[in-house]
Amino acid sequence: MDRKYWVPALERANLILTAISRHPGEFKMTDLCETTGINKSSMFSLLRTMETLNWVKRNEEDAYVLGAGIAYFNTAFNDFSKRNYNLVERFLQASVDSVKAVGETFQLSVLDRNEIIYLAKQEGASLVKLESSPGMRFPAHATAMGKMMLAMLPPQELEKRYPDRILPTVTSNTVTDWEDFRVMLTDIRSRGFSEDHEEIIQGICCVAAPVTNVSGDTVAAVSTSMMRHAYLEKQEEAIHEVIRLGKKLSQL
Secondary structure, eight states, rough: OOOOGOOHHHHHHHHHHHHHHHHHTTTOHHHHHHHOOHHHHHHHHHHHHHHHHEEEEEEETSOOOEEEHHHHHHHHHHHHHHHHHHHHHHHHHHHHHHHHHHHHEEEEEETTTEEEEEEEEEOOOSSSOOSSOOOEEEEEGSHHHHHHHHHHHHHHEHHHHHHHTOOOOOSSTOOOOHHHHHHHHHHHHHHEEEEEEESSTTTTTEEEEEEETSSSOOEEOOOEEEEHHHHHHHHHHHHHHHHHHHHHHHHO
């Protein structure tokens, strides 16, 4: 990360939390100063703030332990990981038939701000292997899965993710005009699927469908990608299968 954007206060808070987590109930403020190298004035302010946020608390001996606020983050992270793990497992099982039906690679991703994160991939028979390994990120506005998930956001949430309304060019086919992009998302929302015609990778086309939870909220997207000439031949079948897979995952 560029140090220009580094926030020293957060780094110091992380040092404090790490020290407390390794020695719960053992370190008082002076001990934390010695361990982290943070001066007393800064340490006092940081600890007071973290106590107010319930990130840390003092025991009867005036030593620090982690607070319930940190436990909440851990619980939320574990819940999120568990949901994604289960979704990946379900995708890997359910997408086998989809790959057989279309003969191409299928992917699963979630939306993170204005990017997608690939969670899983089921390889097809095509000799062309796509750069979409789990953990990889791509700009959402240039991908079928990203556009699908963005299309399902409330308008105000979409604006938050693109406060400057700038859509960077990835290929010559990437839609970069904000108003054109909004019209495209409206169309995607009404159709129930989205397409990427060489917008993220030249020569590759993709179609995606949403995965929803029990409340009907879109929590992920599935897609199938292939060379442009293959998509022209398989478009109808690919759209049908990716929608079917999205609905199947939504029902599980």
